[in-house]
Each structure stands twice: as C-alpha cells, then as structure tokens.
Amino acid sequence: MLRFFHNPLLVAKLAEYEYLIKGSKKQSTIEYKIKRIIKDVTGKIFEEIEVYNSGISIPKITKNGFQATAIYIPELKELLVIYRGSESEDISDWFYNYTGIVSGENTSQIDSACLFNRFLKRKILDFDVCYKVAAGHSLGGHLAITVELLKKIYQRVYTFNTALPQLKQLRKYDKKFNKKLQEYFLEKDLEETNKLQEFTSNYYAKSAHHIYNFVRKNDFVQSLNMTVGTFNVGKTIEFPPIIKKFVKPEEYLTEEDTYELDKIFGDFYNRLLQKNITPNNVVENQKKVADEFIGLLVERIKTPIQKQISNLRLKNEEQNNGGSKVADSYRTFKAIYNYILYLAYSGIIPDDVIKSKGSKDATSLYKKVMGDTSKSNLKNLLKPLQEFYTLTRAIYTLTHAKALDDVEGWSEIAKAHDLPALYDELVKLKS
Incomplete structure (x- = not known):
C-alpha cells in the first residue's frame, strides 16, 4: 500500500x-x-x-x-x-x-x-x-x-x-x-x-x-x-x-590512510574532551579546536622524529625502536597529506597544498629516512614539516562557507x- x-x-x-x-x-x-x-x-x-x-x-x-x-x-x-x-x-x-x-x-x-x-x-x-x-x-x-x-x-x-x-x-x-x-x-x-x-x-x-x-x-x-x-x-x-x-577519494587515499584517519580523529575527539571542549561548546571554541588539531599532529609526526634524534645521541637500547616510531610518524603524515591532496584536487579547498614544496620535500625525505634513520636525514625532515602543519589548517576551511566562495571546483x-x-x-x- x-x-x-x-x-x-x-x-x-x-x-x-x-x-x-x-x-x-x-x-x-x-x-x-x-x-x-x-x-x-x-x-x-x-x-x-x-x-x-x-x-x-x-x-x-x-x-x-x-x-x-x-x-x-x-x-x-x-x-x-x-x-x-x-x-x-x-x-x-x-x-x-x-x-x-x-x-x-x-x-x-x-x-x-x-x-x-x-x-x-x-x-x-x-x-x-x-x-x-x-x-x-x-x-x-x-x-x-x-x-x-x-x-x-x-x-x-x-x-x-x-x-x-x-x-x-x-x-x-x-x-x-x-x-x-x-x-x-x-x-x-x-x-x-x-x-x-x-x-x-x-x-x-x-x-x-x-x-x-x-x-x-x-x-x-x-x-x-x-x-x-x-x-x-x-x-x-x-x-x-x-x-x-570527478576525483574519486581512492585515487589519493589508500585503505591504510583511512584507517589512520580513523585513529587520528578518534584521538582528536578524546583530546578535546580532556580539555573540556565538547560537541556542545565547539562553536565558541573554534580557534582552540583548530590549534588542538595542529598540536595533535605535531605530537604524532614531529615528536617521534625528535625522540629518535635524541636516541641516536644517547645510543641506548631505545634506538632499536626508532625505525618503528618514524614509521608511525610517516603513517600519520601520509594520511593527512593524501586527504588534503584529495580535497585540493577536488576543488573543495584552495590548491596551496598542491603547490607546496615543503610537503613534497617531506614526502621524499620520509622515504629516505625509512631506509636510513641517520641524524642528518632526520634533522633535514623537520624543516619542511613546518610548512605542512600550516597547510593542515586547510581542513578547517570546510567549516566556513565564505572560505569556499572563491574555490573554482566547489560549486560543481x-x-x-x-x-x-x-x-x-x-x-x-x-x-
């Protein structure tokens, strides 16, 4: 009926x-x-x-x-x-x-x-x-x-x-x-x-x-x-x-990337709760939310690299875990970078990330580090990552309609x- x-x-x-x-x-x-x-x-x-x-x-x-x-x-x-x-x-x-x-x-x-x-x-x-x-x-x-x-x-x-x-x-x-x-x-x-x-x-x-x-x-x-x-x-x-x-997400994002994004945003949510930022007060804490997201990425990407540099100085037993920690750092970097690339190529956010020399350099340097975790290679990686952290704020533009007005592909x-x-x-x- x-x-x-x-x-x-x-x-x-x-x-x-x-x-x-x-x-x-x-x-x-x-x-x-x-x-x-x-x-x-x-x-x-x-x-x-x-x-x-x-x-x-x-x-x-x-x-x-x-x-x-x-x-x-x-x-x-x-x-x-x-x-x-x-x-x-x-x-x-x-x-x-x-x-x-x-x-x-x-x-x-x-x-x-x-x-x-x-x-x-x-x-x-x-x-x-x-x-x-x-x-x-x-x-x-x-x-x-x-x-x-x-x-x-x-x-x-x-x-x-x-x-x-x-x-x-x-x-x-x-x-x-x-x-x-x-x-x-x-x-x-x-x-x-x-x-x-x-x-x-x-x-x-x-x-x-x-x-x-x-x-x-x-x-x-x-x-x-x-x-x-x-x-x-x-x-x-x-x-x-x-x-x-149409740019398909899977052209840029692998299954492993989505698995990592799942963990990143889950950790992000729990991090905000610890700082008394809840779904009910996100609006009045918008800047803090963006800052906390960058802070989380810095911890997950930069901190393991810095710790490995310190381990190389100390030459203690923890050095043996350095490769796995840098690999964890790379997984986080790659997932966020690939997601931002997808948004940029789709026309959803400005194409700053596509033009970013720092992010491209970081990608190639990560691959170099994965094969050789020397102190010089690790130090070289830290500088291009600084530009990358700034670019991650592009995700934040998704929450602001005015920021999308001039993006060419967004209308389609x-x-x-x-x-x-x-x-x-x-x-x-x-x-």
Whole structure:
C-alpha cells in the first residue's frame, strides 16, 4: 500500500526546506511553507498539520549541531521526521562528521536524535500507531539510518546522498550487536576491521529492507563513506553523475590512510574532551579546536622524529625502536597529506597544498629516512614539516562557507551534493 509520504520527490523538497528553518522563524510561517510544498508537489491541501522543529521546540538538544523537523498529518495518521544534513557554516556538524562518522567516537547527534523522538512521542497522541517515515540528506541520512537500526520505529526511511552509518557508534548502543562482534573479531588491524564492516552490513540487512538511499556517486560525501567502520545498508538507487571530471577519494587515499584517519580523529575527539571542549561548546571554541588539531599532529609526526634524534645521541637500547616510531610518524603524515591532496584536487579547498614544496620535500625525505634513520636525514625532515602543519589548517576551511566562495571546483561538488540536483531524476522515477 502506497502511503502519502512514500513520495521521494515530496520528501526531498521538504528535506530541502528543513535547511531553511531557523529558530527565529514563526511557527505559522513554517506550517504555511510546508503546506505550500505539499500542495505544489501532490496537489493535496491539508487544513491541519502539526510541525515540531528541534531548534524551536527543544533548543538544548541542538547545541551540538543537531537539527530535525517532524511533520504530522492527523487526517492520514502519518508522520515524517526529517533529519538535517551538514550546514557548511556550522562547525558543530563538521566536527561530528569527522569525530563521529569517521572515527565513531562522537555520538552526540545520535543522542539528540533519540531525545527528539522521545519528545515527539509525548507530543503526538497517535505516535505509537501512526505510520512513520524518516528522511535525511547527507549527515541527516546518516542519522535517519542509525536511529532506525537502533530503535526500529520507522516503516520507511529515505536518504539522499547519505553519509553512511558507523559500526563503532552502533556497538555503543546495540548490546546484542556488540556481543556478536566480540565473539568473532578482535579488531586489531585493517584486515580485521574490513571483516567487521562486511559482517555489520550482513547483520543489519534484515532490518533494512525499507531503507532507500538515493545517491550520486560523484559526491564529496564519498570521502567520508570510504573510511573505516562505515558500512552500506538498505537499497541504493544511483542517479547519473553531474560532475564530468570527478576525483574519486581512492585515487589519493589508500585503505591504510583511512584507517589512520580513523585513529587520528578518534584521538582528536578524546583530546578535546580532556580539555573540556565538547560537541556542545565547539562553536565558541573554534580557534582552540583548530590549534588542538595542529598540536595533535605535531605530537604524532614531529615528536617521534625528535625522540629518535635524541636516541641516536644517547645510543641506548631505545634506538632499536626508532625505525618503528618514524614509521608511525610517516603513517600519520601520509594520511593527512593524501586527504588534503584529495580535497585540493577536488576543488573543495584552495590548491596551496598542491603547490607546496615543503610537503613534497617531506614526502621524499620520509622515504629516505625509512631506509636510513641517520641524524642528518632526520634533522633535514623537520624543516619542511613546518610548512605542512600550516597547510593542515586547510581542513578547517570546510567549516566556513565564505572560505569556499572563491574555490573554482566547489560549486560543481556542491551541486552534486545538493538535493535540487536529484529533483529531475526523482520526477522521472515517479513517472
């Protein structure tokens, strides 16, 4: 039986409008706009609808960047919950993307999503018996899928260019799933982690027949979706690409790089927590967040090199571990450098890193050091790394829309990621 909210085009247009809802908007204005979208797409007119926006109804759960809107039509007894995706100007969302979706450590927006559903259950009298649909774009799709896999409250889920769910987050909530993982896997290396991802996809497949993912493969979010711990679930409907020349993440990032990025952003998240920087206060600590990220990289890249130089002076037993410590330093450098190269060649950030002589020199010097950990080789490596640390701040521009205005390739990437880019294909699908 087709339900009213089984219309992907309607759901996508409502999901796009959700981005425009701000705390300052009047409830009557929001309801009017939603009714207008429903009429324009379906021709249906509903006198009564109930709308609940997280930022207006319970703002305390949105300090971490979480936003969602629920639309309930009493006449049909149908509910649509739309989870908002990443907003380019909101550092909280990007903080969650890297420390949550990539590393699996940050689960704050999942917590907020669950609290929002508890709020709806109190507000909507027919919540338990009404037909419920969840939807989301990008980060919002990740939340919609994750909540459904954990709570099993929706009869259908629609996502658009979604960021994938993260198994490390799910195991924190799903005790039965985590027990299965502990029975079969040790999760000590990349090979074991890849087995985890495949196992997780199969484990949740039985609960995902009603999840529909509309995607364009040439989309920036794919760089998040190739990271360790993310997994595919549900049905995928793939649309033709928009970008003629799309830079695939795997052209620059190896599996080993994504495994290292997972650890880097996980350590970064825990480092910030120790300094009382949480998902709820990231916005007011933006500069400190950037500085702490650079500090972490310096510790992981520069410190092992300096220690090895000291060991060579002392010529003690610790010298034997010098090669492995420098190898650890190189893994961190390579993962970050390759990721920034991908962003630069995609047109997402300025191409400073491509032109950087220091980063190129550091790459060749690392290879030289790996074969000969002499004091002179190690010292030569320290200088070009200084320029590299400065370039890592380029990742920070992802959280600032204005910094992207003049980047040539960003408009195409953004178009591929936007919901309007899917509208024409959704219309064809409907017909």
